[in-house]
Amino acid sequence: MKTLRQTKCGETVTVRKLAGEGPLKRRIMDMGITKGTPLYVRKVAPLGDPVEITVRGYELSIRKGDAENIVVE
Template sequence: MNITLGAQQQTLTSKTLDQLAAGQMATIRRVSGEGPLRRRMLEMGITRGTTIEMIRRSPFGDPIEYRLRGYHLSLRRSEARLIEIEL
């Protein structure tokens, strides 16, 4: 029981990629989620230790454009929320 609580607390306090403001940089810590989506994110180079910069939101606020490994990538907010980062 305690362990579950602890894990929940950790996810609550850690920052996720969708919280970055335009121009802000962060380092990727972990990619959660599962299945094809997570694999695709890993393959696109969203792996631990990678530096990622938030470029801009789409005019309707979602999806969001990022720069990593020298290229530009668009992620929906729901997808970015699965990526834990540290500033």
């Protein structure tokens, strides 16, 4: 399984599953990241935190820890 954190800059991936529970999963879903949503990785900071993605037509920066909970294909 590949996570969003392992995705390279310039790749487009599709959300396969959200790991984590409770408030963490709800926060990720509130950002518009749900199963089947395409994500484009725009930039990755030099130390890997944060990751800038394009989701549903807007740009979003998420933390490395949150990116590990998003399984993609």
